[in-house]
Amino acid sequence: MKSSLVRQTLILVALASLPGIGQALYFRDKVSWQSPVPASEMVTVAQARAWGGNAIWVDARPDVEFEREHIPGAVLLNEDRWNELLPRFLATWSPEKRVVVYCSSQSCNASREVARRLRDEAQLKNVFVLQGGWEEWLKKK
Amino acid sequence: MRTRILAFALSIVFCAAAHAELKWEQTTVELHPAANDKEAVGHFKYQNTGSKPVRFQSVHTSCGCTAAQTQKDEVPPGEKGEITATFKIGDRTGTQVKTVTVDTDDPVNATTVLTLKAVIPQELEINPTFVFWGQGEAPKPKTIVVRAGKDFSIKQLKVTSSTPDFETKVAETSKGQFKIDVQPHDTSRNIAATLTIQPEGSSKTFYAMARVTNAPAVQ
Amino acid sequence: MTSTPATLSFQPSTIPRFVRRIAEFIVGGIFIYAGVIKALDPIRFASDIDNYKILPWAISVRLAFYLPWLEILCGLALIARRLYLGGLSILTALASIFIIATIAAKIRGLDITCGCFGHASKNWSFSAHIALDLSLLAALIALCICERLPRNSS
Numbered sequence: 001m002k003s004s005l006v007r008q009t010l011i012l013v014a015l016a017s018l019p020g021i022g023q024a025l026y027f028r029d030k031v032s033w034q035s036p037v038p039a040s041e042m043v044t045v046a047q048a049r050a051w052g053g054n055a056i057w058v059d060a061r062p063d064v065e066f067e068r069e070h071i072p073g074a075v076l077l078n079e080d081r082w083n084e085l086l087p088r089f090l091a092t093w094s095p096e097k098r099v100v101v102y103c104s105s106q107s108c109n110a111s112r113e114v115a116r117r118l119r120d121e122a123q124l125k126n127v128f129v130l131q132g133g134w135e136e137w138l139k140k141k
Numbered sequence: 142m143r144t145r146i147l148a149f150a151l152s153i154v155f156c157a158a159a160h161a162e163l164k165w166e167q168t169t170v171e172l173h174p175a176a177n178d179k180e181a182v183g184h185f186k187y188q189n190t191g192s193k194p195v196r197f198q199s200v201h202t203s204c205g206c207t208a209a210q211t212q213k214d215e216v217p218p219g220e221k222g223e224i225t226a227t228f229k230i231g232d233r234t235g236t237q238v239k240t241v242t243v244d245t246d247d248p249v250n251a252t253t254v255l256t257l258k259a260v261i262p263q264e265l266e267i268n269p270t271f272v273f274w275g276q277g278e279a280p281k282p283k284t285i286v287v288r289a290g291k292d293f294s295i296k297q298l299k300v301t302s303s304t305p306d307f308e309t310k311v312a313e314t315s316k317g318q319f320k321i322d323v324q325p326h327d328t329s330r331n332i333a334a335t336l337t338i339q340p341e342g343s344s345k346t347f348y349a350m351a352r353v354t355n356a357p358a359v360q
Numbered sequence: 361m362t363s364t365p366a367t368l369s370f371q372p373s374t375i376p377r378f379v380r381r382i383a384e385f386i387v388g389g390i391f392i393y394a395g396v397i398k399a400l401d402p403i404r405f406a407s408d409i410d411n412y413k414i415l416p417w418a419i420s421v422r423l424a425f426y427l428p429w430l431e432i433l434c435g436l437a438l439i440a441r442r443l444y445l446g447g448l449s450i451l452t453a454l455a456s457i458f459i460i461a462t463i464a465a466k467i468r469g470l471d472i473t474c475g476c477f478g479h480a481s482k483n484w485s486f487s488a489h490i491a492l493d494l495s496l497l498a499a500l501i502a503l504c505i506c507e508r509l510p511r512n513s514s
Contacts, residue, residue, distance in 0.1 A: 004445060005445045007446070009446040010446075011443055012443055012447060013430065016426060018429075019399075023402060023429075024422070024425040027403070031402075031421060032417075033418065034418055
């Protein structure tokens with residue numbers, strides 16, 4: 001009975017891997033395999049640039065970093081002054097636009113948090129986080 | 142020969158014993174700031190339990206909203222100290238987790254990550270904070286639900302719109318829960334309003350936004 | 361057939377076969393349903409596993425693509441009575457691990473809103489989750505015991 005149990009367990013474990021691998025292959029470009037931010041919510045600089053005027057760039061960094069330099073046309077929206085800055089951002093937003101939130105590698109959780117609040121609290125659709133953030137933009141400038 | 146081996150063994154023992162070691166009282170601090178607090182401060186106490194001084198090489202935080210201060214650059218053996226992490230709350234909500242990464246010349250534990258967890262009390266939960274209509278969309282009312290946060294209670298809510306283009310109606314749906322029905326007078330032009338939400342007896346003001354956008358609404 | 365003494369004592373081997381079959385269908389069906397729900401949205405399931413903060417993301421995401429299919433196959437094994445022992449053992453192990461992880465998350469103060477039904481059960485309370493999971497585990501253990509004992513000739 002013991003050997004039958006082991007054999008059956010191994011067969012099931014092996015069989016389950018087939019559809020699992022198939023599904024993983026199907027999703028391979030849609031999933032972030034190493035970090036928790038889902039790939040479908042991240043966008044590269046090239047992809048965001050391709051959206052042209054349909055993209056609204058949102059800078060989630062502290063005020064002083066935004067004032068030093070920012071992506072041309074970007075709107076400042078950080079959690080330090082969320083209540084004050086949100087109305088200004090919403091005045092520029094419209095439903096067909098894609099929101100691309102970025103921050104710097106030093107404060108990089110900020111873009112995910114701002115994106116999350118825009119999705120959960122303001123219930124906006126098409127909110128993305130810029131892969132590589134401000135540093136990636138500078139490299140591709 | 143035996144003497145040499147003994148001397149060699151002893152020298153290894155002495156080298157191992159002469160070490161630097163920074164011991165932390167705790168590496169995670171949970172803070173519960175009050176609703177009106179602007180900052181939350183965490184104290185991470187340490188002691189050098191080794192026999193050599195420990196030097197701080199760098200201290201950096203996970204976000205610009207947290208500043209960390211070491212009292213000294215070098216900690217002599219046996220000495221105690223603390224790193225103070227000050228988290229600027231701003232308009233953040235919910236549970237915030239920020240880290241402070243401390244690099245030292247301690248060969249055993251060169252890097253320590255200190256975690257500051259701040260549970261920010263939320264007097265009101267507003268969902269959603271933004272309602273909108275597309276141009277030409279039927280100007281039906283849309284609802285914003287306002288709930289009292291944990292450990293808070295609301296008896297009454299006062300809601301005012303920054304422009305007369307939007308009408309607001311407040312109704313209590315259950316204890317501590319209200320709904321705000323927002324309705325534009327017309328959706329033929331691009332209009333926006335900030336809704337000021339004030340719980341009775343509270344000095345804090347909350348906001349929601351209403352807009353008629355210049356494109357059809359995508360729901 | 362042996363006659364039973366005046367004071368009846370419960371013997372798993374005296375449970376009618378149809379009762380066992382009903383239990384197998386219900387338990388197997390629940391696991392198939394749970395597996396399908398999670399297989400339909402593996403990305404969300406990956407973040408649900410990640411919320412327990414036990415495994416690194418790289419492992420959570422790979423498990424999210426594998427576990428639902430294992431649940432479905434083992435549920436089918438229970439119903440079809442093929443590879444039955446294997447299916448029963450795996451489901452018992454999965455249910456036990458799940459209960460331990462849920463209790464551990466609760467003790468650590470993590471806000472876990474998903475149980476074995478993925479995001480479909482996100483509004484359930486902690487007690488509801490644990491109650492269902494423990495019921496499933498109890499049913500699985502009962503089926504294990506029934507399987508190990510000599511079958512009732514009826």
